[in-house]
Amino acid sequence: MHLPNSKTLNISTLSQIFDNTTATYKFYWFVAVLDIVVKERKTRISFWEIIAAMISESWYPIHYFKLSFGKSDSLFDYSLQIQNDLQISIELDKDKIKSQLLNNLENTKKYLRIFTKNVPYRFLSPWIKYTYDDDVIVKSQSFTNGCLYAIYNEEIEINPIWIDYLIENYVILRDFAFWNLTEFLQKRNPNVPNLPSKLVKPLQRESLTKQRKFWDTYIESVGKINCIYTGKEIYPKKYDLDHFVPWSFVSHNLLWNLLPADASINSSKSNNLPPLDKYLKPFAKMQQNALKTLYTKNPNNNIFEDYLTVCDSVSELVNMPQNDFCDVLGKTFTPLVQIAENSGFKIWQQ
Numbered sequence: 001m002h003l004p005n006s007k008t009l010n011i012s013t014l015s016q017i018f019d020n021t022t023a024t025y026k027f028y029w030f031v032a033v034l035d036i037v038v039k040e041r042k043t044r045i046s047f048w049e050i051i052a053a054m055i056s057e058s059w060y061p062i063h064y065f066k067l068s069f070g071k072s073d074s075l076f077d078y079s080l081q082i083q084n085d086l087q088i089s090i091e092l093d094k095d096k097i098k099s100q101l102l103n104n105l106e107n108t109k110k111y112l113r114i115f116t117k118n119v120p121y122r123f124l125s126p127w128i129k130y131t132y133d134d135d136v137i138v139k140s141q142s143f144t145n146g147c148l149y150a151i152y153n154e155e156i157e158i159n160p161i162w163i164d165y166l167i168e169n170y171v172i173l174r175d176f177a178f179w180n181l182t183e184f185l186q187k188r189n190p191n192v193p194n195l196p197s198k199l200v201k202p203l204q205r206e207s208l209t210k211q212r213k214f215w216d217t218y219i220e221s222v223g224k225i226n227c228i229y230t231g232k233e234i235y236p237k238k239y240d241l242d243h244f245v246p247w248s249f250v251s252h253n254l255l256w257n258l259l260p261a262d263a264s265i266n267s268s269k270s271n272n273l274p275p276l277d278k279y280l281k282p283f284a285k286m287q288q289n290a291l292k293t294l295y296t297k298n299p300n301n302n303i304f305e306d307y308l309t310v311c312d313s314v315s316e317l318v319n320m321p322q323n324d325f326c327d328v329l330g331k332t333f334t335p336l337v338q339i340a341e342n343s344g345f346k347i348w349q350q
Contacts, residue, residue, distance in 0.1 A: 001179045004169045009161065010146055016126040018180045023073040025119045027181040028054035031174060033149070033156070038170045043158040048105060049098075050156070051115045055079055056097035057200075061185075063090035064248050064271075065198035066344040070188045078111040094201065120151055191339045194251040206253055208241050214303055215241070215260045218290040221297075227262040228282040229269070229350070234260050244283055245333060246271040249340040255306040256329065259286055272348035273337050280333060284326035292318045 003011050018026055032053035036042050054075065061067045062079045069076040083090070085107060088100055101108055121136040127147035128139045140150040149156040158166075166173065182196050189195055216236045219225055225234050229242075242261035243250065248271045250257060261269075274283070295304060295318045304314045310332045311317045317325060341347065 001176050003176060004165075004172060006165055009165055013126045013145070014148070015176075017123065018177075018184075019126070021180075021184060022070075024058065024069050024075055024181065024184065025054070025073075025115065026123055027177050027184065028057050028075065029115075029119050029123055031057055031177045033158075034166060034170065034173055034177070037158055037163065038167050043160075043163060045156055045158075047116045047120060047154040047156070048109075048112065049102065050120075051112045052098045052101040053094075054115065055082065055101055055112070056094040059090070059092075059094060059097050060201040061198050064201070065192075065251075066248070066340075067185055067192065067195070067198060068188045068343065069185070074114055078114070082108055082111055116154060120156060124148065189343070191335075192343065193249070197251050205247075208253055208258075210303055211241060211253060211255055211258050212237075214255060214294065215239075215258075215290065218293055219260070221293050222289070225260070225286065227265070228259065228279060228286060229265050230262040232262045234262065239263065240266045242266065242269065244274055244279075245336050245340065246273065246345065249343070249345060250336065254309060255303060256287065256310050256332070259283060268350070269348050272346050273340055275347055276330070276333060276337060280330055281326055284329045285322060287329065288317070288322060288325045 003015050005011055017030060021027070029050060032050045033045065035053060035057075036045050036049065055078075058069075058075055058079060062069070062076055063083060082088070082101070086100060086104055088097055092100075101112075105112075117133075121133045122130055124130075124136055124140060124147050127145040128136050130136060137151045140147055141152070143150060143159045143161075146161060147159060148162055149158050151157075178196075178199055181199060185199075186195055192198070219234065219236045226232065227234055227239075239260040240263050241258050242265055243253075244257050244259060247253070274280075291304070291307065291314075294301065295314065299315070307314050307317055311328055317328065320328070
């Protein structure tokens with residue numbers, strides 16, 4: 001990905017900021033600095049505000065999507081400890097997380113201080129060859145080689161020649177950081193589906209209208225179904241749609257991973273994984289019954305295309321013996337559940 005050119009700035013140097021990166025720090029440091037400069041119009045920024053923004057930006061991929069940052073990355077470990085100490089909701093917006101961190105610096109500095117020791121200095125390596133921190137500080141204060149910022153105690157001062165460029169190209173620069181972060185994290189999460197969508201908190205989840213219509217039509221057609229988790233009867237339009245394997249791992253709403261469930265289940269099951277030995281067979285039975293009932297009525301319904309990711313032929317799925325149908329879903333769910341469990345998702349203990 002190429003950065004916008006400039007007649008006065010050395011953009012090729014800026015494009016090297018993520019070279020030889022062994023942890024996520026530089027990505028999140030740059031995004032934090034960029035946001036503060038552009039959104040808050042600050043040019044003198046404390047280390048602590050930047051680091052709090054780093055933690056808040058990485059909050060969702062760590063706590064909700066449970067991405068691995070690699071063994072050498074302290075951002076992941078300290079974020080978990082901070083969440084445990086302050087009991088910050090994993091669903092909270094990043095601005096509120098940042099505020100809570102800054103308001104509790106006395107309790108969090110013991111975790112955050114590690115990021116003041118190397119990141120601010122080594123980030124400037126494309127402009128200033130790193131030797132030791134004090135040398136970088138001195139050279140940065142004269143903006144050696146047009147470096148992005150100067151360092152004073154525990155603050156940075158943005159080089160004035162960069163301010164307009166950062167503001168004018170904010171979206172592209174942010175995309176540049178996340179594009180590189182995606183490449184970095186993909187190597188550490190090779191089996192995680194749809195990783196790029198898991199780097200930020202989604203503004204809005206995709207509507208489940210067509211999926212609900214599918215299940216409403218099925219329930220109305222057969223007259224009665226029961227929740228596979230509680231045994232309670234489920235009525236049209238009066239149920240929750242459960243992601244069998246949690247959305248926070250699969251990041252999709254394909255029909256083969258959804259089923260109607262008693263409303264009490266969502267809070268109980270949350271983003272935990274289903275124990276397949278207990279629930280795969282009843283899940284597969286309900287899935288095939290619904291698929292067979294509605295496919296017979298209208299085989300041209302586009303929603304059936306959801307099933308083509310688990311089998312090449314929808315009609316084959318409809319007509320295969322129930323045990324074979326269960327085996328097909330099992331071949332999809334078993335590795336998904338195992339990978340999710342390896343990533344830190346828990347098996348649901350009902």
